[in-house]
Amino acid sequence: MIEDKNPQRTSIAQLGEFGLIEHLTKHFEINQASTLKGIGDDAAVLDFKDKKVVVSTDIMVEGVHFDLAYMPLKHLGYKAVVTNVSDICAMNAKATQITVSIAVSNRFPLEALEELYEGITLASNEYKVDVIGGDTTSSQKGLIISITVLGEADAEEIVYRNGAKPTNLLVVTGDIGAAYMGLQVLEREKQVFQVNPNSQPDLELYTYLIERQLKPEARKDVRTLLHALEIKPTAMIDISDGLSSEIIHLCKQSKVGCNLYEDKLPLDPQFINVCEEFDIDSTTVAINGGEDYELLFTIPIEDFDKIKGNPNFTIIGHMTEESEGIHLVTRANTKIALKARGWNPLGE
8 A cells, every 4th residue: 555655744733622523523414313412512412202212332442442553544433433333233222323532642633533533424324323422632642432322222122131041042143253363364464564564465365354353334234134023132242252252241141051052153254264374263263253243142942933044143052041051062062161252351
């Protein structure tokens, strides 16, 4: 990629806080009828009428959650919105509004923040969420993004983590593990670049994996798909920290056990090939890698006929009595206790 060696750099200090907010937020449009007042006053005003409101907050810190060596700022802005919308999808609700707060060091010019907000704008348009406020401040080091998302649903639609029952089927959307392997490819190319800055990576063989890492999508379609199938999940969670961790969350909240079947895991062919290239066990990555932002949910066994063969969903196991524990059933039909080895942002 050819870079402009003398890009325009406008100091954000020139604009001041209110000038910066006005500059970065002028392209946001209102999509939701529930947004009575967005940006521009002391607080936003929302009207959800008879709907229940769901709220979630996420924070992303440079050097902990993202590396700007290979994460373009536009992609980062998009991903920051998606990760929050995914939490609302996991409640079987519809995301409607977000607030965006950033802390930024003086190494970032205005043009960098414009790129970040271009990604936020793209995602807010794609997911029809209104940006209704936030905050900007300075950071001693690096970039921090915090997004709060609001959503709405009828009371009877909302799905929690604690409703799974023994004999329920365990279902996952899409495929898993690809985002983690995309990260491994990007980390490897970063190491190569540090040794030889003139090297140009050939990433054609890894496009799907890299897209899953740099530009994930939240499964806003699942709510509609399940409604059409007349299925209401008994419990649901999104896969941000790894499949094993999320299964354990569901089991603990619902006070059930689980059998997860290794031969049922939905794996993309490109993912399997790259696991072989890296000499990493694909099952280990699939159950422990995070950031897939697919949805994991349980359904009554009576709904099996409604969901079987549907290309959007894969039945990967079933829930058991709590006393039976949480296990991975291998291809050799042996049971291994499932451990939470997903990503830990507070780890060493």
